[in-house]
Amino acid sequence: MTTVAVKPATMAQALTRAMRDAMAADPTVHVLGEDVGTLGGVFRVTDGLAKEFGEDRCTDTPLAEAGILGTAVGMAMYGLRPVVEMQFDAFAYPAFEQLISHVSRMRNRTRGRMPLPITVRVPYGGGIGGVEHHSDSSEAYYMATPGLHVVTPATVADAYGLLREAIASDDPVVFLEPKRLYWSKDTWDPEHPADVEPIGRAVVRRTGRDATLITYGPSVPVCLEAAEAAQAEGWDLEVVDLRSLVPFDDETVCAAVRRTGRAVVVHEATGFGGPGGEIAARITERCFHHLEAPVLRVAGFDIPYPPPMLERHHLPGVDRILDAVARLQWEAEG
Amino acid sequence: MTTVAVKPATMAQALTRAMRDAMAADPTVHVLGEDVGTLGGVFRVTDGLAKEFGEDRCTDTPLAEAGILGTAVGMAMYGLRPVVEMQFDAFAYPAFEQLISHVSRMRNRTRGRMPLPITVRVPYGGGIGGVEHHSDSSEAYYMATPGLHVVTPATVADAYGLLREAIASDDPVVFLEPKRLYWSKDTWDPEHPADVEPIGRAVVRRTGRDATLITYGPSVPVCLEAAEAAQAEGWDLEVVDLRSLVPFDDETVCAAVRRTGRAVVVHEATGFGGPGGEIAARITERCFHHLEAPVLRVAGFDIPYPPPMLERHHLPGVDRILDAVARLQWEAEG
């Protein structure tokens, strides 16, 4: 993967550009959601699309998430490629029945005759000081639902590349956008989206010999920071960015874990019943005899997401990650 | 735990009796849902309650699951103890937002001042020949939601005891009723509900020396059958019935796994992102050096629940469980 440095852009800008380019390339791509038109979305991710493509292509809907996703299903049935914006993680819950009972199953129900190429964009996660219902990490719900792809970028280039791919996919994709990375900047070349690995591939963001941190989305930069800090303690950590929770890239993940023999899964979602359990379990199933210690998890506590002034205690941070690394039974090694 | 044999009853009858006794003992207990009144529920689990306690205590609601759960929240705010019936697993999805955003969080939101003692009864799982949307195992969604208790009986006595406890609990309880065990029969003494272990405790249903099957709800009888069959192959299997997915009884589970050194988690829900990942991961975290092999999982495939004529291929059966036991790296032992 070569990323040609062109000019710095934020993740939000890369996402906008991805939709813009997809809409320009394919007239069947339609964006819809609350405030996505005139306002350009509460995070401005759809900024300019209504102006460039008209309100029929980028539509402010009435305020009803099940209605948005439900009508998107109908649009997809008629050959369109709807890109739906849910305003915040917790406000996707009203659309849950449409997502589970129809979006994820229509292809299977109709033996492939009625695929639903819908992208559901969900800004997710905490760390932005949002009040209640604005910081949920709801990926466990989506992962437990066969028929959905679940994707989440951690870099500006991936934001563009994965979103283009999600929109082009003939399957429904839940596209989780880490809110607190919206304003992260990076140089990135929109002319070379092909430089981005496809959906379904994890990427090693940092190689290391001692232990592997497995993470995604908003926790990727935190893990990279933790890996830097770990140097000081004498640990050389590898960092894997999953990018795609479904399909899951066992190959890349297991190769990374086998190299180091130790692993910690890191995410913001609550630990119990969260993605980490699945990830740790499948690593253990596949790499048991390579493991020097159990795969540990650093996750949000098993509590409702905290109010803004307390969220820093909940979010997996560098210290908590390093503490987990320290618990990887190093003594037993020698 | 001593279960005094009195007379055989079905699980459905035990559930009815639990609601009846709870309503008789506590005038704040109200049952509501679709068809729960005059009809007695599509599974007849609320049979007779409207007649005995009147329609104000056992109420046929309009057909709207979010409305049912949402009004139950308001009833609980005013001091009632609503017992809500969702007609089938997949028909609880419309109530997802109320469940996640309010039911699970109201106590925490109000620092304990406004608890919601609501029981949400959900008939779940397959094996009854139900058409699409009538056989989902949705427990992963509930497990990933802090603030909910998630409980599921596998025996007639537990059906009574756990439901009484759920109704008496000051917290919301998602009470998952294994549809295909509704007509399972057992002798059981409704006069001694105290003989049942409380919510939060797992129970060893069969002791064994070689490996531990960890399961719950509809898969408990299947695992017991598998354990019998395993005798023939020379394996002595222990079977743990979790009963309560939240809170999770690490103590009992880990003790059972440490005794045998090998474990298989069995459930109907899809494997990927399902309860088994969490269970396997936490066992591994706690019992790593006692494990002779990775904890394996036998679960539903990662597909939408199949149509009736194909469901037998999807459901974890005796053979598939024994195959998993066979893969527990017995050779490595000697």
Add this chain to the structure above:
Amino acid sequence: MTVMEQRGAYRPSPPPAWQPRTDPAPLLPDAEPYRVLGTEAAGKADPDLLRRLYAQLVRGRRYNTQATALTKQGRLAVYPSSTGQEACEVAAALVLEERDWLFPSYRDTLAVVARGVDPVETLTLLRGDWHNGYDPHAHRVAPLSTPLATQLPHAVGLAHAARLKGDDVVALAMVGDGGTSEGDFHEALNFAAVWQAPVVFLVQNNGFAISVPLAKQTAAPSLAHKAVGYGMPGRLVDGNDAAAVHEVLGDAVRHARAGGGPTLVEAVTYRIEAHTNADDATRYRGDAEVEAWRAHDPIRLLEQELTTRGLLDEPGVEAARQDAEEMAADLRERMNQEPELDPMALFDHVYAETTAQLREQRALLRAELEAEQERNDAQEGGAR
């Protein structure tokens, strides 16, 4: 300047002119369900249409009794009969052009069949060999929807998409009286009205949602009255009067096609059979009510009109009956064949491209089935 003087300089004005977004009066339904048969309006009805409706009603009733019989023989997992509601089912199918779309609920297999879908493929869901049997695109019929009212936003989205593409396609979506209580009903109607989508909502008010009677479902004057709250016309029609249902739906379809936006139609009818073969209707309703509705049977109503007007004679009745019997015989025969089952298909359509995970699981199942086969062969070999 004093505070009061300062304030005096400000003269509050009336609010910016308020006006209703649309005139509510024409949106309100008539005071009584609209009827054609046995009224003067029948004189204006097209005889050919009436005859076509009649033939389809007779087929439809026979289809219902045949499907119910198939549940008793274990050939269908479950069947929700539309006996007594055939006028709605048939009119909904016949009112549409080929390019239009139908969005049925689980009870509307008859409408699907009347639209031309193979009855066996239509019954796939209820037989249980797959979740849906027909190609939705071939006949422009969405899969039968089980989760109540969830198909309504689909119809709106499809109609909206068609309009955006410049196609004059109309979507007709069917739902029950119980389904109107779901949030999806509300959201669908609102989207449709705001977008002026070419969609017709047909509510079959058959008096019950399983055991729950209409009085526990709504306090509205009628379900058609809900239309005004969305800014669309509401129409109330006698759901057992095939000519009336066809006319009201036809008006709504034409209105939608012409760009006039959506209509909500409430057809007042009655579910003669239990909710499904698995239901016991005696638990929640008496015979008298059923008998009163049997006396207003959709087939007999139309038959009387046709015979009175000399449009139907004995051979005509016999021909319709004969045609229905042939359909039933064919259905019976084909449903008595075991469906072909391929367990491997479970993995084929979860995603466009299968995943590594599913390939593993597929291999596991294949190995199990082969082992099973071997065991069976061995047993048979042993037995031989």
Add this chain to the structure above:
Amino acid sequence: MTVMEQRGAYRPSPPPAWQPRTDPAPLLPDAEPYRVLGTEAAGKADPDLLRRLYAQLVRGRRYNTQATALTKQGRLAVYPSSTGQEACEVAAALVLEERDWLFPSYRDTLAVVARGVDPVETLTLLRGDWHNGYDPHAHRVAPLSTPLATQLPHAVGLAHAARLKGDDVVALAMVGDGGTSEGDFHEALNFAAVWQAPVVFLVQNNGFAISVPLAKQTAAPSLAHKAVGYGMPGRLVDGNDAAAVHEVLGDAVRHARAGGGPTLVEAVTYRIEAHTNADDATRYRGDAEVEAWRAHDPIRLLEQELTTRGLLDEPGVEAARQDAEEMAADLRERMNQEPELDPMALFDHVYAETTAQLREQRALLRAELEAEQERNDAQEGGAR
């Protein structure tokens, strides 16, 4: 007997008599929003009530400006102002008896404060030290609801429960124009009407849902017209006319208390400020519209009525202003204090009894905080 003769023996009858479940006419709202101030009806209004409303409006406006100022000082995470909507907020609070319940949305902190809840506790959610600051039972005010319309079924359930218990308690639930599009709105109103629950739904139609204007939200003649579809009365009122809002809500509350069931009230008003301090309203609306509504300011409207009728003089205005300033000063001062934060509280109220899991996690956080403390102490020690 021939087939036709056989059939002739059967005479289809008309359907069992159909009648609307309720007469729709009285449910329909007036053609124009009801107004009191500046009309003849004002003469009948209780002067004391008008003065109380005035004092609260002035306080309310000051509360809004103070809270907005606090966002600029970083003392609130976010503030959705109800400037321009004070008449609705205040009337909603004042119309209730002590035993009644209020169900506010995130925008309705002013109604909560006007009901007597400590403003600092009311703002806890928006300051971000916890999700809710006050004891809901102490003032019978549900927590501010963020997920739109989800509080409406709660209000219905509570009102229903009170009725079942024999208490003559009324619940008043507040929602925005945008919120009416959600399925929960529909389900709540339907349950309320079927159960005849003593609940009043107050829709503040302030023209926008963030950036989305009413025309993209609904095609209904008015939001009040939705009432008829549930079988409850719909009332339309000038939401900037405090006397009118109070009267219409008062009627609805009395009606509900007397067992008459629910009412839907649409108050036509306008959001003068941006959606919240984080919003940029210039992106979606022009100044002219805002100015037109400023000219119909709820405080000035009432002030004019009162002064015209000699019920308010300069000292009266000054006293109200003074009172508001004191409230603001107190609010400012108390909000400028750092809230007490206890990270351990994160684990305290997830369940009635904590779980083993949460105890482990609590211990982990405690250890981390102690280590942090030690590091800080050490650093300070070093610095000293």
